[in-house]
Amino acid sequence: MTREQLIQKWLDHDLTKSEEQAFIQLEDYAELTKLSRAMKHISLPDFETELELKKLQKNIKPKTKLTAHWKKILLPIAAVLIICFGIFKFSNNQIKTVKTIAAQIEKVTLPDTSIVQLNANSSISYSKKNWNNNRNISLNGEAHFKVAKGKKFVVQTTQGKVTVLGTQFNINDRNSFFEVVCFEGSVQVNFKNTIHVLKPGEIFSSENGLSFDSSVIDKIPTWINGKSTFKSKQYKYVLTEFERQYNLKFKVRNIDTNQIFTGSFPHNNLEKALQAITLPLHINATIIDTKNIQLSSE
């Protein structure tokens, strides 16, 4: 074994008995052991593991306590802030709702001068805040829109979504009936995952799909001028519209309400209106009281 190997083994505290004898014989044995002994006297600070661990645990535990303490302080502050923010948001994000009752037609001017005519028993609601950038309005019932030019204008109804840029159109969303009539410009209708783009004169309805009626181009719906007009509509829709405009109820006997009706009735004359919807179909109308009318076939 060489000198270096011996020293290496000595350094590794790995000398066997015989190797130790050989190591002692080395010329620098005394020097090495003297140095080694001196090295042992380097003052290594005592490190009491258990003591140090306890010290550490003291530093760890208060930390969790501290966070719990802070939580107690911060939670109410956070709650107050959230409430304040909510009030701020709410007051700023004021939702404006306009509702009509039976026999009432209401004209609403939106912040961007778009005009909405609300037919009887209908409602619209929209957010006044940031209206010019976010023209979103929800509709329940029937309304005619005259939209001012600007950003996308979206009407959300229970059955479909109507998107436009600047145009005139009418939406009728009543129970299962859904109809959009485009009078001017173009209108996009999203209905049950299908998209239809209406040009002036085109009508989309949940029953007939897309149809065309040139007579409506550049016009406004007749109901705005006090007259309800129907073109090839099922009779039941005529009756419900009549009920809305005159705020009464029909009792129907032996009448096929699915038959098709074309015609109109005025909103200001009950007698004439009744004649208009009953005479062509040979229906007898009996006024029971101011709120109830019975219809039966002749």
Place this chain on the structure above:
Amino acid sequence: MSKRLHNNVCEEHRFNALFKKHAKDLHNFIFYKYGAQYNPKDKVQDAFLKLWNNCSNVPPQKAKSFLFTVANNFTLNEIAHKKVVLKFNKAKPKSDTHETPEFLMEEREYLEKVEKAIASLTEAERVAFLLNRTEGKKHREIAEILDISQKAVEKRIYSALKKMKAQIKEL
């Protein structure tokens, strides 16, 4: 599931076990490397505190190197480029022989020389050499602590020894 549970050191018993296993080695490592003036005990506390705060991000097998790196960095942050001076025990080494004043004088001189010689070692050599000579650790144990090969430990210690001898002769 059990694997997930053991993936970090957030559990207290696991953390305490880590402390018992590595704290002393970590302390001595920092001491040999930088000396007592940088409070190695505080560095141990700081490193373990940091491990605790990051316990969910440190897998157990990475904990040791995390601790050593963190303690080392904490010390480096504190260092103002001072030369390391390792002080010898002031207390006289126990000896049952009767020593002449001459001998004691010589001894004191020798210890001073050793002190100076240690300062001439590189940091890597010093740490390995002191772990080996002062603490009496075997090469394998040192390799584990420093995360280097046993061969590298041998080289460092041997070259440290040679340097020390040469320095002491010169002084």
